[in-house]
Amino acid sequence: MRTSILVLLLCGGAAMAGNAEKFKHPHFADGGVIRWYTTLAEAQAVAKKEGKLVFIEYGREQ
Amino acid sequence: MGNLAIGLAADCDNPEREVQQIMRANLPGATGLPFVGFITHDGKWVEGYSGFKNSGDFQVVMEKADKTPYLQASKATRKKLAGIVKRADKAAAKGDWKTVVRGAKDAAKTTGRCPERKQLAALMSKAHAWAGAELKRALKLARTSDDVAESRKVLMNVKKRLAGEPDADDAAAGLKALRQLAKIHKLEAAGKAPEGIREKSAAKFKDTRWAAAFSKADADEEEEPEEEEESDESEIEIGGG
Numbered sequence: 001m002r003t004s005i006l007v008l009l010l011c012g013g014a015a016m017a018g019n020a021e022k023f024k025h026p027h028f029a030d031g032g033v034i035r036w037y038t039t040l041a042e043a044q045a046v047a048k049k050e051g052k053l054v055f056i057e058y059g060r061e062q
Numbered sequence: 063m064g065n066l067a068i069g070l071a072a073d074c075d076n077p078e079r080e081v082q083q084i085m086r087a088n089l090p091g092a093t094g095l096p097f098v099g100f101i102t103h104d105g106k107w108v109e110g111y112s113g114f115k116n117s118g119d120f121q122v123v124m125e126k127a128d129k130t131p132y133l134q135a136s137k138a139t140r141k142k143l144a145g146i147v148k149r150a151d152k153a154a155a156k157g158d159w160k161t162v163v164r165g166a167k168d169a170a171k172t173t174g175r176c177p178e179r180k181q182l183a184a185l186m187s188k189a190h191a192w193a194g195a196e197l198k199r200a201l202k203l204a205r206t207s208d209d210v211a212e213s214r215k216v217l218m219n220v221k222k223r224l225a226g227e228p229d230a231d232d233a234a235a236g237l238k239a240l241r242q243l244a245k246i247h248k249l250e251a252a253g254k255a256p257e258g259i260r261e262k263s264a265a266k267f268k269d270t271r272w273a274a275a276f277s278k279a280d281a282d283e284e285e286e287p288e289e290e291e292e293s294d295e296s297e298i299e300i301g302g303g
Contacts, residue, residue: 025071036069040081043070048103051173053127055067056110058074058085059096 027061066128067100080105100127108132135174143169143178150185159189159223167226193229196220200236201271205279208247210240232271239263239272246276 023035030036034055037043043054072081074095084105085097094113100123101107109127135143146165153161166186169179196216203213214237221233242263249255264276 023069025069027071032064034064034067034069036071038071040070040072040078043068044103044105047068048173050068051133051175052065053067053100053102053108053130053133054070055063056070056072056081056085056099056101057096058072058077058081058098060074 025057063124066124085110098123100130102130102132106132133175135172135176135179139172139174140176140178142172143176143182147178147181147185150182154185154188157192159192160225162186162189163224163227189224190227190229193220193224193227193233197229197232197236197271200233201275202279204236204240204243204275205277208251210244210247214240235267235270236272236275239267239270239275242266243275 023037024030024032025036026038035046037046040054046052047054070081072078074097077085084101084107085092085099088099088107088110089097089112092112097110097112098115099107099110108130109123111123115123146169150162150165153159153165162185166182169182197220200213200216200220203216204210207213217233217236217240221230221237224230224233246255246259246263249259260276264273267273267275
């Protein structure tokens with residue numbers, strides 16, 4: 001499940017430089033295409049600050 | 063994708079109650095993992111789906127999410143930003159980058175996409191280009207003169223006008239290097255400079271542009287070609303403000 005999302009994200013845009021390690025997905029490496037958080041409150045706070053949406057990926061590792 | 067959204071990796075076996083509620087409410091009856099959704103920062107549903115999607119179909123979802131009106135700046139925000147852009151534009155024409163930076167900081171307190179925000183970003187790019195050219199000039203002055211005063215003046219100006227920006231931090235590092243360089247000049251003039259003092263000082267600034275300040279250069283020495291693509295610095299007025 002996670003792998004399919006990874007492929008889609010990589011299709012969706014170029015990887016961001018820097019901070020990829022800090023904000024990586026807990027289960028897969030997307031090369032920093034998007035910054036990942038693990039709590040809704042954190043993700044919403046950053047999205048608000050940066051004028052972005054929150055992309056929820058709701059699944060399991062395997 | 064990174065320009066559109068912040069990711070939330072939610073574990074379906076141990077979800078936050080609110081996330082679970084959002085997914086259940088907006089993808090009723092969904093069974094195939096993963097559940098995927100775009101929401102606003104305050105929880106409004108934008109787009110989503112459950113189960114596998116190929117890259118083309120995912121792209122369609124992403125494009126729909128990207129067009130959501132929720133991401134657009136409000137009229138009030140646009141009006142405020144228009145005023146900031148007007149002031150910043152006039153300031154930029156005079157080389158008053160401090161006003162441009164202040165405007166960008168005020169704009170950062172607002173949210174929403176709009177042309178005014180892009181205009182401000184373009185003005186900030188000009189400010190950074192100006193600062194980059196000035197930092198380069200300061201380094202050249204430091205390398206070609208036995209007096210750091212002129213170089214220091216240039217760096218102080220960058221630090222002041224781009225306060226809060228990475229360029230100001232770069233200028234501050236340069237000022238630190240100049241203080242060391244001034245000490246070296248004094249020691250050299252007195253014939254008391256320890257052997258290798260320039261090399262040792264340069265090592266302290268390793269991986270910064272300022273390491274080069276400790277190696278002398280002729281004023282007419284040709285500069286190394288830029289690795290990065292040059293911006294339209296020649297069109298940017300330097301000085302004033």
